[in-house]
Amino acid sequence: MDGGRRGAEGQQGQRPVAASPLRRQTVTAMVADHIAGKIIGGEYPGGHQIRQEAIAAELGVSRIPVREALLQLEADGLVVIRTHRGAVVSELSAEDAVDLFEARLQLEPFLVGKAIERVSDGGIAEVETSMRAYERAIARGDDPKELSRLNWAFHTALLEPAGRPRSMAVVQTLFNSADRYLRLQIEPAKAQAKALREHRELFEAFRRRDAAETARLLTRHIADAAGEIVAQLRHEAAG
């Protein structure tokens, strides 16, 4: 969800402790997180015009960090900037969704295979941890934004052991660009139960270090989500 924004050096310990434990955060990074949150949370829908002055006033900063934040968000695929016309929350056509998901389908199964080749027991434990966190969040009925974050954390845990940071960054961007549309699909209880079951199957195969099976499950997992999102987008476009 974060996209690797720099500036935050760790958790943000809210309280003003003495000898403040490194809560250094550049204003640009704060603004970027703020806007990204609104977009991912659906508060700024696709097509929404983002006015620099409005954001600046809202956060009590100047327009400079807002502009630089928008540039980063454009790199993450969340907004589109046109010269002298400002930033608009990027919209996703059905074709774009197919585009993004098929790219993920090429990359993620491959990466998970590499991950299984190299993963340590600790890495497997981390996958289990993030899976359980996701399950707990569903049980608690957490909001979609949090669910999305944890869903992505699970995917990250699966792929991270591959040791391919550049590919991971690409996959992250692809995910970010479609993320908020997945939110609609992940809400219904039925879809949640399905995602949960698929995550468990994935983890089981991963734990057994069964590369072929894991790749197959991951492919199906992504393709399923893609199918539903594309159907939804086509439906919206028609209606």
Add this chain to the structure above:
Amino acid sequence: MDGGRRGAEGQQGQRPVAASPLRRQTVTAMVADHIAGKIIGGEYPGGHQIRQEAIAAELGVSRIPVREALLQLEADGLVVIRTHRGAVVSELSAEDAVDLFEARLQLEPFLVGKAIERVSDGGIAEVETSMRAYERAIARGDDPKELSRLNWAFHTALLEPAGRPRSMAVVQTLFNSADRYLRLQIEPAKAQAKALREHRELFEAFRRRDAAETARLLTRHIADAAGEIVAQLRHEAAG
């Protein structure tokens, strides 16, 4: 090579013609192109510190557009920015090269397959055009930067008909990040002859709309380049 920088609305007709044909270019875009050129051309080697003030003075602009240009270049993978520490031309380890090229190996053969499904006769003609432009440039002995640009134009022509702009953007970024290291490999006459032969084979298979063969050739083409670059990087790291 461009990465889709905005601001240029067409060719830049140098002369100050009456009714100037839309030579509008934002300063940020100019600066970004300038720095990108230096990096790709090898003038700024990996690890080189980029000082905002120096660039600003050199181009006679303020530091604001320089900073924003650097943000765009970071998205293109050409520089790395660390808070309060400025931008450094990104370096490529052998592991990074493997990372980048294997990602391309997942995406490009897939995309060329899609391209063949959908390509028109005009699209095939464009591939031939860009291939011939590359051949002429080699015959003329053009500089490595120009060769790199034309090599990429050929790849673009092969993949563009797939109609997958998001995937294309990803591939472009992956290419940009390794591009300038390929320069070293592309210079020797022997390597040039090989690249040229492979391009011809690719075009032939593409023209026949032989998806399987084209994908196979493209895979080998990319893998070959990857192998040489990785070997070179390992050599440098050792020596």
Add this chain to the structure above:
DNA sequence: TATTGTAAGATTGGATCCAATTCAGTTTGG
């Protein structure tokens, strides 16, 4: 009426100036 031209307001792009952080060299205390 449809189209073109024009002017005012809104909005973004860029320059200049100030603040915060980093870094290199030096000093100080052990």
Add this chain to the structure above:
DNA sequence: CCAAACTGAATTGGATCCAATCTTACAATA
């Protein structure tokens, strides 16, 4: 003699102000 603390310049991050561009509404003309 070395490590830690300090001091200054160098450098980046951010605020304020000005310029360039776009948008919208309205008027003029065919």
